[in-house]
Amino acid sequence: MPAYEIAGLTVAFGNAGARPALDGVSFKVGAGELLVVLGRTGSGKTTLLRSISGLQKPAAGRILEDGGGPQGPVDISSLPPHGRDMAMVFQNFSLYPRMSVKENLAFPLRAKALGLSAGEIEARVSQAAETLGLSDKLCRSPTELSGGEMQRVAIGRALVRRPRLFLMDEPLASLDAKLRERMVLEIRGLQRSLGCGMIYVTHDHVEAMSLADRILVLDRGKVLQAGPPEEIYRHPCDSRVARMLGRPGINLLTSEEGGRMGLPLSEKRLLGVRPESWRVTADPAGPAVASVVEHLGPQMALVLDVQGIVLRVTAPPSLRVKAGDRFRLGVDPADILYLDR
Amino acid sequence: MTARGQAHGDRAAPFRAALLAAYALISMAPVFYMVVTAFKLPADTAALPPRFLPGLSAPENSLWFRFTLGNFRRVLSDLETLRYLFNSVFVSVISTALSVAIGSLAGYGFSRFPFRGGRDALFFVLSTRMLPPLAVAVPISFMYSRLGLLDTRFGLILLYTCFNLSFTTWMMKAFIDEIPAAYEEAAMLDGHSRLEALLRVVLPQAAPGIAATAVFSLISAWNEYAFALTLTSTDAVTMPVRIHAIIGDNSGVPWGPLAAASTLFLLPIVFFGLMMRKHLIRGVTFGAVKG
Numbered sequence: 076m077p078a079y080e081i082a083g084l085t086v087a088f089g090n091a092g093a094r095p096a097l098d099g100v101s102f103k104v105g106a107g108e109l110l111v112v113l114g115r116t117g118s119g120k121t122t123l124l125r126s127i128s129g130l131q132k133p134a135a136g137r138i139l140e141d142g143g144g145p146q147g148p149v150d151i152s153s154l155p156p157h158g159r160d161m162a163m164v165f166q167n168f169s170l171y172p173r174m175s176v177k178e179n180l181a182f183p184l185r186a187k188a189l190g191l192s193a194g195e196i197e198a199r200v201s202q203a204a205e206t207l208g209l210s211d212k213l214c215r216s217p218t219e220l221s222g223g224e225m226q227r228v229a230i231g232r233a234l235v236r237r238p239r240l241f242l243m244d245e246p247l248a249s250l251d252a253k254l255r256e257r258m259v260l261e262i263r264g265l266q267r268s269l270g271c272g273m274i275y276v277t278h279d280h281v282e283a284m285s286l287a288d289r290i291l292v293l294d295r296g297k298v299l300q301a302g303p304p305e306e307i308y309r310h311p312c313d314s315r316v317a318r319m320l321g322r323p324g325i326n327l328l329t330s331e332e333g334g335r336m337g338l339p340l341s342e343k344r345l346l347g348v349r350p351e352s353w354r355v356t357a358d359p360a361g362p363a364v365a366s367v368v369e370h371l372g373p374q375m376a377l378v379l380d381v382q383g384i385v386l387r388v389t390a391p392p393s394l395r396v397k398a399g400d401r402f403r404l405g406v407d408p409a410d411i412l413y414l415d416r
Numbered sequence: 417m418t419a420r421g422q423a424h425g426d427r428a429a430p431f432r433a434a435l436l437a438a439y440a441l442i443s444m445a446p447v448f449y450m451v452v453t454a455f456k457l458p459a460d461t462a463a464l465p466p467r468f469l470p471g472l473s474a475p476e477n478s479l480w481f482r483f484t485l486g487n488f489r490r491v492l493s494d495l496e497t498l499r500y501l502f503n504s505v506f507v508s509v510i511s512t513a514l515s516v517a518i519g520s521l522a523g524y525g526f527s528r529f530p531f532r533g534g535r536d537a538l539f540f541v542l543s544t545r546m547l548p549p550l551a552v553a554v555p556i557s558f559m560y561s562r563l564g565l566l567d568t569r570f571g572l573i574l575l576y577t578c579f580n581l582s583f584t585t586w587m588m589k590a591f592i593d594e595i596p597a598a599y600e601e602a603a604m605l606d607g608h609s610r611l612e613a614l615l616r617v618v619l620p621q622a623a624p625g626i627a628a629t630a631v632f633s634l635i636s637a638w639n640e641y642a643f644a645l646t647l648t649s650t651d652a653v654t655m656p657v658r659i660h661a662i663i664g665d666n667s668g669v670p671w672g673p674l675a676a677a678s679t680l681f682l683l684p685i686v687f688f689g690l691m692m693r694k695h696l697i698r699g700v701t702f703g704a705v706k707g
């Protein structure tokens with residue numbers, strides 16, 4: 076049973092002729108599901124979150140919440156942000172600079188509508204602080220915290236209220252890579268243990284793959300594809316989605332190029348082969364010439380030239396290669412993606 | 417900063433200090449003379465050459481005058497003057513509180529909700545301040561007499577609130593423009609209504625701006641003369657009008673009591689200004705950070 080359903084959400088900024096920021100976006104989020112919205116800058120990710128949260132008024136579309144009650148899904152599109160049972164974490168950690176960490180964490184609980192007692196607020200704040208390892212930082216000012224700590228406080232502020240749905244707007248984008256990796260695991264664990272729904276927006280495909288129950292690929296305000304990470308990776312609906320996942324990126328060949336390489340063709344216009352799908356065999360008489368060799372540790376990334384066709388290929392490091400070496404290439408037909416466009 | 421710049425600053429410092437001291441001396445001289453006059457006997461007020469130094473006696477042709485508190489005693493024992501001083505405080509404080517409160521809300525609205533014609537509306541707000549007060553004094557006093565607002569403190573509060581509103585709206589808009597909307601959006605997502613977000617997150621951050629706006633608004637209400645003169649007669653008279661009345665007719669100006677009343681009139685605003693000094697400086701430079 077989906078907890079939330081977004082139906083035909085459309086948001087337009089500025090003049091009527093311009094491309095809408097969101098164009099008929101529809102999807103569902105399950106009660107304990109972590110949905111990652113993956114898209115490039117300007118794809119409408121942030122606008123999507125702002126619309127769901129109520130900060131942005133959509134031009135069209137509905138947001139339905141199914142609380143499991145007998146009345147079924149309820150349209151919450153017209154509720155103000157504070158009337159929706161959601162919490163949001165922003166990319167640029169908006170902590171209140173004039174409040175201590177403790178006051179920041181307590182702030183959502185002081186909302187009149189909640190009507191919590193001082194004791195209850197205290198208890199919830201210390202519980203959240205403990206969960207996030209902030210107990211000894213409660214009296215600090217936000218300006219004295221590191222980037223990771225600030226973002227922890229921001230996440231803590233979202234979870235003290237125990238909302239039904241978390242909205243995360245690239246919460247880790249301004250952290251360094253190592254910290255980001257750790258926070259991804261923390262967020263995943265937190266979401267699991269709370270059992271709440273989460274919509275997590277990012278442009279980082281690795282973050283998306285490691286977090287998501289399901290990925291929704293957004294491009295220029297439209298949903299391209301939605302599904303489990305593996306499905307998106309293995310069966311992208313088109314070349315835009317295919318290109319968005321995987322590093323090094325997928326090799327896209329026209330059917331003419333595929334024919335020249337002797338690959339099995341179909342009626343589709345494009346062939347996609349992931350770098351790791353190629354079988355690389357050293358062969359002094361082979362058609363492929365290595366032009367760039369990068370050692371990435373667990374694997375090697377090669378750039379190969381096959382009669383003018385440039386391919387990115389990964390190979391195990393046991394294969395000793397230097398630039399200029401020649402290879403034979405093979406691929407399992409089942410690993411070839413056939414795409415319309 | 418380079419070492420050269422530092423050295424340059426050090427060499428210029430005494431010069432700058434001297435310039436500031438000279439300027440302070442020139443601009444404070446009339447105020448000083450007024451305060452000194454407030455402590456003089458009538459005979460000393462018009463003496464030539466002028467006498468500056470308070471003493472127990474006033475020898476012939478000296479700078480000394482005989483110190484007296486008589487002028488203050490006379491002004492403070494005059495119940496009318498005291499009442500008018502109270503009128504000034506009452507009208508200024510209430511109208512300032514109202515115009516800052518309403519101006520903050522209006523400024524927030526103009527800052528956060530761009531709407532069609534918003535800039536024109538903002539200009540219209542400002543235009544209410546463009547006519548010289550005396551040009552509108554006649555129609556306003558006509559309206560006030562019909563509404564029974566002539567010579568009432570409420571009437572003055574209403575008027576001062578309105579004419580300060582243009583100023584407070586513009587200033588508060590500028591201050592609120594500087595506060596990122598992300599803070600109140602976060603507050604709203606934290607479950608607070610927009611009004612709660614405004615009161616708990618936006619306005620505390622705008623505190624220096626509010627203080628600066630309040631000082632300017634208070635000063636303009638405190639000093640207002642034209643409307644107070646035309647719209648009040650006995651009950652709601654404020655100090656500027658009263659001080660003018662002390663000058664009286666041509667039979668000779670009572671300099672001592674006049675100076676004492678003016679000094680009393682000056683004190684509250686100076687005190688308030690000093691109290692707000694820190695905010696005032698922050699407030700005035702607040703909008704200058706980003707162009």
